[in-house]
Structure formats: structure tokens, C-alpha cells
Amino acid sequence: MTDSSTNMRLKLPITCFILQIILIILFGVLVQYDEDTDAKKHHHGNHSKTKPDIENDFYYRYPSFQDVHVMIFVGFGFLMTFLQRYGFSSVGFNFLIAAFSLQWATLMQGFFHGLHEGKIHIGVESMINADFCTGSVLISFGAVLGKTSPVQLLFMAVFEVTLFAVNEYILLTHLGTRDAGGSMTIHTFGAYFGLMVTRILYRPNLDKSKHKNCSVYHSDLFAMIGTLYLWMFWPSFNSAITEHGDPQHRTAMNTYYSLAACTLSTYAMSSLTAHDGKLDMVHIQNAALAGGVAAGTAGEMMLTPFGSMIVGFLAGIISVLGYKYLTPILENKLKIQDTCGIHNLHGMPGVLGAIVGAVTASLASKEVYGEGLEKVFPEVAGGHRTASYQGGVQAISLAVTLGMALFGGLIVGFILKLPIFGAPRDTTCFEDSLYWEVRKPQSHFSYCMKKSEIAVMC
Amino acid sequence: MTDSSTNMRLKLPITCFILQIILIILFGVLVQYDEDTDAKKHHHGNHSKTKPDIENDFYYRYPSFQDVHVMIFVGFGFLMTFLQRYGFSSVGFNFLIAAFSLQWATLMQGFFHGLHEGKIHIGVESMINADFCTGSVLISFGAVLGKTSPVQLLFMAVFEVTLFAVNEYILLTHLGTRDAGGSMTIHTFGAYFGLMVTRILYRPNLDKSKHKNCSVYHSDLFAMIGTLYLWMFWPSFNSAITEHGDPQHRTAMNTYYSLAACTLSTYAMSSLTAHDGKLDMVHIQNAALAGGVAAGTAGEMMLTPFGSMIVGFLAGIISVLGYKYLTPILENKLKIQDTCGIHNLHGMPGVLGAIVGAVTASLASKEVYGEGLEKVFPEVAGGHRTASYQGGVQAISLAVTLGMALFGGLIVGFILKLPIFGAPRDTTCFEDSLYWEVRKPQSHFSYCMKKSEIAVMC
């Protein structure tokens, strides 16, 4: 199962080495510790008297960061192990492109979010933001899963991280959009970018490896590890970079209830849409998470648990319907081969989340938020804009994000189509042994079983 | 493997939808943000001056909450995947009933623990309490694992959560019982409730599916994921809702040492009770956790690491002996078919924990606790009762809990026996394909292997 075009012997090492060396040089030139990580700055003058150690941002955000980190590496990684012969690549390429993206995102986000005398200052908040940006790349990875080489994925990450940072800059800095949990910046962007890339990379003969594009019993259990970690830690994800205090607390709680409601509607819809009432693992693994996506923008607002549950409830329904009815249409009519169904998990719920955010923002008032309005809508609290104007900005941000994602995906898709990246052939998609040493691959369920043992069995 | 009586096509969607819609309506009517999650309340007047953001309860409790959350969804979920053909249901039904229970528990516990002008105020502490109550339902699930439909489980949860909240209300509010880690309220209640339910649901012909009621190699490894997360995070569980400061710190540490000692006695007993000295995965997966259960009541007290280790040591011994000798007796003589052996993991260690708590409470004194007595035994510190009276109250609370659990389980068991819930037949117990889409189930170890591949092997 090796041929010269897909051989990674030179392509992958050269790509990794060059990218990493560029990263190291740029970090050397551009990156510095911030106030809370630098030994000198943290103790400058009588600074330490006014800010005790416990108020170092580390103690506010590091537990959330670690949860986000688990979502990125175990959550996304194992969620994609559902394929029977693609577990090494799912976890392994996820690992590789995430490790690259978080470094590159640190630079891109630091560059756009504001330099300090030409330097990027970093700490736990920038680490979370880098993981967030990485999440967006991994969402897109889900659309092209099984059909791309690791070199293609690394190049996709290079471009996607850059565009992500530009879009985020436009939204958060220029438009003053609120999107703490990233319904727009992370999920909508990652999903529509990935869908456009997979559209450009359309393979008319993909059914040649169709028999490998399905799960086996244990691969579905591995995928549930990913699902559950994403589900459990989504409250941390949405609340990781909100303001300290009540916004962080409230966001986590809103997300918790949104996810719970989403889970029940997912089970209901999965059973209802099956002819024999049986639950489908694909729905449980994915649609039950849509409630977290949909609470990404409004989670920090005074959405109330009641509102969060309605949002989650709807997200679960939409997502299952998408898996059942829309994905086949996308594939057959629009030639969008979306391996993990990211349109149902991140695309539509992301758009829903953006809309809910716009509506909730337009209803914000001093009456409801009190002095806390400052923390959630500083522009509104400062009198620079009305709540309905903020709502309009939120809606425009969704349009900007969709445009950036689709246009970016179009360009990047064509770049990735170049024959130099070692993409798999149609017959070797969804197959680990193309890029991984798999011991004695005579039989996929037991690579080490000897011929003699098989003989004994029979 | 589908027949009309077990078909979930209408039963499950209707149940999920109705339950979720009722929950949403009740949340809309009854639930509000508390002081630490509401934007307005948190910043009311000069409140923010007296309470900096870092003292928001979120920063005291959220890391513990996340650990508890992992125990509920990954810990309980994967612990039950040891069955060879029931992994989807173990993880999947665990997920479903937990997502329901935590919402319902928020309402029931809020209702009983004190309304604020007719409203339930929620924050991270109520989220932990909701997860705790959910844990109790999942313990009961362990007793009936493999023998119940998801609709039966949802109805069990409806009733069990309600009774849990009543019992907890009687103990914590009326009697002034101390039970931070829930040896009584969670473990003893969940275990004896579940044992009574499975007694009522007794199946004389369960041996028809006996060959599926066993583990395979990889299913035991999946179960170890559950075991280890429960084991590692039990210190967080027991300390999650203790008072801030030293009690939380002390509880985590006592539990840590109790579990460590329990693990050694579990390995010792597992080897000692096997005729050939070989360790049994069932014991390791379960009995090694008994030390956490048994430290649930006294963990916050001045039990000392020394005392904690003795408790854990005994819990491990009792638990292995239970698996080895008591479970077969319960099944054959008392007709209690306890799939996961919850009597050994939660029942007996829970009772042990309650007794240890009563003894430790009766020995409390100002000499040992100093000013800290107020945080652990406010009634004793305030002079309203003596330490030995507190000990007596703890003992009575165990009796109340046992009574509530057994009586509640009796009633609920008979309700669940109604033929409308789609319970599996005796021949289709412990079988995922009854409720789940399992791809090409011609052979249980490889649902996707094609006939031709098998031919090649032979």
C-alpha cells in the first residue's frame, strides 16, 4: 500500500522541520512573557502589594485552559476514531496539526490582537485563544477526514489559522462583536471553511473506499471517549475567556443546561427518525454536542438556564435532522463529502448560536445586567451604542464570518489540490496503513495473529 | 432482533420530548441565577468592593465540579462497559439518564433546599448537587444494567431523583446530618434503591442470556478507564461541597489515602480468594473504589490520614468478599440479580462510611477542631447539641436512608414492571442490538468484516 506519490519520506519531514524552524525564529524575534508570566514584570515596583499571587490570571483561567486542552487533543482526536481503519490517523494527525496550529495561532492572534512595542505578550489567555483557533482547524479536518495527507493538513492549518485570526480581528476588535465561546469565530468559521475545502477536493470515485468508511464496534466506543470529553468540558470552553467573576460562572452554567437539553432531544430524534426506533451512534456521538456550539455566543449573556435549554433543545433536533436528511443531499447534489458531518455539528448549530447571540444582545439592558453590563457589553454600558445596534453588529458578524470562511476555503481548497502534497488515491482513503506502520496487516482486526492460530480456530 | 414490544420508535421519543419540555417550562417558571452568576446581583451596590472576583464561588468549586462531572459521565459510563455486547448501552444510556437527571435534580433539590421568594437560585454548588443526585441514579442503573429499556430507566430516574431529594432534605435540613461526600445520601440510597428495584424486576429465566453477561478482553480495558477516573477524582467528589478552606483541603486528602489503602487490600483479597491466586478484573474495577465511598461522610471530619487508611483498608476487604461470596447468595437465595455488584461497591461501603461518620462525629470536640468546629459541626459549635448527640443523629440518618431507599425501590420496581416500557425479553438482555443500530452484526468482534475476508483467513 505504498506508492511513490503518497510516500511521506521527504515531504512530511521537510514540511515539519521548516514550519517548526520558522516558528522558533519568529518566537525568538516577536514573543515575550506578559505581565503575569514574567518574573520581572510581575514584581515590578510595589506591584506585588496591589495584586496578590492568587489574582494572577493563571488561577482564574488555568483550570478552564486544561479542560479546553483536553477537548482539543482527546475530544476532537478520539471523536474521529469512529472509522474502523483510521484510528491512528484520526488521533495522530489531530495531534500533529493541533501541535502546529497552537504555535502558529499564538503568532497570528498576537500579531492582530495588538503588539506591545512590536512584541507579542503571552500568558494563559493567549494559550486558550491559541487552542480555540486550533479547534477551528480541527473542525475543518473533520470534513476532509480520511481523504487527505498529513502534509495537506499542515498546509491547510497554515492558511486557516491565518484567516481565522483575520476574521477574529475584524469581529472582536473592529466590530466589537461578543463571541466568547466562538459560535461564529470558531464553529461557523471552521465548519464552512472545511465544507468548502472538501467541496473543492471532491472525489467522484470515493465509493471505491466506501467499505472502509464505516465504524466497527470498538471504534464507536473509542469515539464515545471523544464525545464525552467534549460534552463534559464544553462549559469550560465557552467560559474560558469571558471576564472574571459572574460572566465566567454564568457561561459555564448556561452551557451545562444547554447540553443537557440537547442530549434528550438528540436521543428522541435519533430514535424517531430510524425505521425501527433504534438509536444511531453517529447521532449520539455528534448531535448531543450541538448544544454547546449553539450556546457559544449567548452563553455569557443573561440568556438564563431556561433560554439555554431551549437553544440546546433546538440544536439537538436540527443536528440529527441534518445527519439524517441533509448530509446525503449535500453529498449527492452539492458534491460536498463531509466525513464527520461537521455541517450538522458545527455549521448549523454555529449559525443558530450566532442568531441567538444577536437576539440576546439586542435585548440587553441596564435593568437586567445592572453594573454587570460593563463586563458583557462594554460598548453598550459606555453609551457608545444601543443594545439593538449591538444585535445588528452580531448579525453582520455572522455574515462576515460566512463570507471569510467560504472564500478562504475556496482558495485553500485549490491550493491543496496541487498534486505535490501526496494525497491518497480513491482506493486508499480511510486507511491507516498508507501513512502508518501497521504491524502484519493481513487482517484488520488482529495484526499480530499468526496463521497457525487462525487455522486452529477453523 | 426487533419485535414490537421492545421497539422504541414512539416510546423513547415521546418520553424524552415530554420530559424535556416539562423541564424547560419548570425552569422558565422557577429558576433564577444566584448571587454569583447573575450580572446584576453580583455587582449590586458596592458589593464588588467587599467581594473580589476571585472569591466568586466559581473559583472555589468549579475544578471540583468538573472532576465530579467526569466521574458521572466517563467514570460511571465506562465502568459499565465491561459487558461484551453492551458497551453502547452502558455509555449511551448512562449519558441519557444523567443528562435528564441533572436537570430534574436541579428542580427537586432547589425545591426542597429552600426557595427564595418562590424561586430556585442556582450556581456551581447546585450544579455539583445535581451531579451528586445523578450519581445515585447511576448507581441504581448498575443493578439493573442489561435488563431494562431506556424508557424504564428514564422513569426510574424521575422517581429516584424525587425520593433522593426528599431523603436529602430530611437528613441535611431537618436532622442536621453531615454527609458531604454522600456515603448515605448518594451511595447507600442509590444502592439499596437499585437492589430493591432489581429484586422486584427479578427474571427467573435470565440464564437464557447468560453467555452475553460476561466481559471480553478489550471491554475490560474500557471499563478500567471508568474505574481510574472514578478513583482519581473521588477526592474531588467528597470535597466538592464542603465548606471553603481547610475542610475542602482535608476531605480531598483523607479520601486520597483511603483509596490508596483500599487498593492494596483489594489486590490482596482478589488474589487470596482465587484458587490459583490470579487477580480478577471485576474486583480491581470495583472494590478498589470502595475506599472513596466509605470516606464519604467522615472525610471532612478530623478523621486523620491514619483513620482514613483504616477505613479504606476495611472497605476493600469487605467489597471483594462481597463480590466473591455474597453476590451469588443474593442472586440465588434472595433473587437479587445485581449486574454490577453495586451492593459490594456502594451498598456495604456506604453503610460502613455512615457508621464511621457517626463514630467520628461523636468524638468531635473543640480541642481537636478549634475554631474550625464551626465549619464542620455548626450545631455542635453553636452549643445546640453535643458531639455524641450528633453521632446519634448520624446513625439515625443511616436508618432513615435505608428505609427510604428500600420502600422507594419497592414502589418504583412495581411501576417499572408495567409492560408498557418495552423491557427486553430474557433472551435479549445484555445486547446492544436491541436498542442500537449495530452495523452488520454477523459476528460480534467485527461488524464490518466482509464474508470474503473471513474466507481468506481460513
Add this chain to the structure above:
Amino acid sequence: MTDSSTNMRLKLPITCFILQIILIILFGVLVQYDEDTDAKKHHHGNHSKTKPDIENDFYYRYPSFQDVHVMIFVGFGFLMTFLQRYGFSSVGFNFLIAAFSLQWATLMQGFFHGLHEGKIHIGVESMINADFCTGSVLISFGAVLGKTSPVQLLFMAVFEVTLFAVNEYILLTHLGTRDAGGSMTIHTFGAYFGLMVTRILYRPNLDKSKHKNCSVYHSDLFAMIGTLYLWMFWPSFNSAITEHGDPQHRTAMNTYYSLAACTLSTYAMSSLTAHDGKLDMVHIQNAALAGGVAAGTAGEMMLTPFGSMIVGFLAGIISVLGYKYLTPILENKLKIQDTCGIHNLHGMPGVLGAIVGAVTASLASKEVYGEGLEKVFPEVAGGHRTASYQGGVQAISLAVTLGMALFGGLIVGFILKLPIFGAPRDTTCFEDSLYWEVRKPQSHFSYCMKKSEIAVMC
């Protein structure tokens, strides 16, 4: 597969019981709560006025502790499940010796790190230190994996924990060495101790069980669970016991970037050194972690993200080269049978980390660290030694550690060679069924499949 010499029926229970009872007695005599865990001490006099609850060490360190705990039990445990028939033992013996070691380490470290009027005072920091010491034992376990009985492992832990504490005492207390993440005390010590033990336990006929010393598809996925948890939580590991505030924050961040860079160089080298460019799971599972090891000493220093990335980049390269070229040499020429390749993951990267630490320390200055110098190099800040002297001390500490590890491993290796411990025969290495009840082991991939089902297949 049972013979009298390897039967654990009496050996294992007696060892466990005696060790645990000794531990309980010593805890009863020697161990007390510290200031932050004792109800009385924490509230002594007007203490509570000067130290609010949030400044209890619990809130600074408990989230880090839990991450470290996950690394010890899930990280190390699952990392070693890559062997096809040794998953129960990998996870199970890891669990057993870790549960023992953390108790024994509490005593040994408490004894050497300073008694308070003859008593050992414990809290969350001592729990982290105990887990650290346990990590060292588990590293050594990796070298002898598959070739030792649980009783041998327990005795190895008894001696190794003791020597670890002595070495740590010499370094941290006497020499004033800085080694927050344990490049020397944990990784170098554990690796060279384990390598010497496996050298002494050399089995010339180990190739008799060679066919079991390899992975299967799903066992490699289980191992990735271990890898990813180690990778994700290494920033918590290295920062767990640094000083509060900026050092903890900085260490976590340095480690994060070191690991990211290491991952890219690992993928590059794995592909480059394979004749067909295919990635090797062994490298990904192990070498990608070397960046965490190598940042263990200098992580708390002003290494900068730039420096951290260079260190991680080199660590990944060295580690893959070690697996590819050095491990076979060690085995064939030096008779060191290193099952998990700990020399490549912990040995060489640990030495690298120590050297980086020495260099970084020798460059420390008030100019760079400002007032923060006190927290990282108290001896230098206090004027008791120069930075270059500190660097020299760091280098000497590496030599001391290597000496202690090799000499200790030599002695302990000979002790473990005594025939009383029930070591497996050469033919039954890497085999769970020697020490574990494995149901119906007629075929390793499906212990429960009935003969009739196999017949149907064919």
C-alpha cells in the same frame, strides 16, 4: 499457564497486607495535618483574618494535583497498554504500585524534607510530591514491563521510593538545586534506576515470548489515551510545585510550547527514519512527550517560549533517534532489555533537561528576573551564591542523580533476582493470563466467542 513458582496466591496477599499494615501504623505514629488541612491550625487565633480561605494552598495547587494524578494513573497506565496481551497488567500493576508508592513516598519524603517536632505535616503539596516520586517508580516499571511479577514490582517500589527521597533530599535541601519538574529527580533517576534493574534481570532467552512483545491495532489506540493525557497535563506537572504566581504560570507556558515543538520534530523524525516514510506509533506515543521531560528543570526559569521550543525540538529528535538506533544497541550489546524504551523518553531527555537547567541557571540575573529572582533562585537573590555557581550546582546534581540511580538499581536488581518473588518464565513474559483471570483464553482477540460461532464464520 499456572505453575507453582509464579502462583501469587500467598505471595501477593501477604506482601500487600504487610506493607499496608506497616504504612497504617507509621501514618498513625508520624503523620499530622499541616496548617492548611487541620481544622484547628487553620483557624488558630486571628490567623483567619490575615489569610482568607481562597489563599489556602488547596486553591493554588489542587487543579495541578489532579492533572498530575491523571498522568500517574491514566497516563502511565494506558501508555503501557500497547502490548497486545498485557493490558490488564500494564494498567493493573501500574495502579497497584502507584497506590503503594504514594503512601510510602509521603513517609519517606516527609522524613527527609523536615519533621516538625517528630511529625510529618501533610497537605496538597506533599500529595503532589508523593505522586512525583510515584512517577519515578512507574518510569522504572516501563523498563521491566512484562518481565516481572507484581511482588517484584512492590519490592522495587519499596527500595526505589526510599532512594528517590534520599537523592531528592541531597539535591533540594543540601545542594540547593532547582528542579521543579524533576528532569533530574524524577526522570533521570527513574530511567537509569530502571535501566540498571533490567540489566541485572537480563533474560538471554527472552525471544521465547517475542511474538507477544508487540502491539495490535486497538492496543495502540489505548496507548494513545495514555500519551495524550501525559502530553496535555505535562504543563501542570512541571508547574505543580513551583512558587505561587508568575513561576507557576510561566512554567506551564514554557512546557506547553516545548511539547508542541517536540511533537513536530517527532513526526518529522519518525517519517524520515522509516524506509517507506511511514509513521511509527512507538515514536508518536513516546518521543512526542520528551519535550515535557526536557523542560522539567528550566521550565520555571526565564527560559522564554523561544528557548523552550528549541529544547523541545531537540528532545523529539534525540528521542526518536534513540528508539530507532540506540535501543537495539542497548539490547544486543549492553544486554539492557528496555520494554518501553524509557531511555529514550525519560533518560536522554532528562539529562538534556538537566543540562539546559544548569545553563539557564548560570545565566540568571537580577536584570532579567527583577524582584522575581527570589522566587526562582533564593540563594542567588539572597547573595549567598552567584548564578554561575548555581549552574555548577545544577550540573553536579545531575552527576549525583546518575550515580544514585545506577548504584541503587544495581543493588535492587540483585535483590529482585532472588527466586522467591514469582517472576514469570521466559516463555510466559508479556502475558496477562499468568497473573489475571482471563475468561476463556482460547483466542486472544475474543475470549468469549464460542466454538460454534467460529464454525459459522468459516
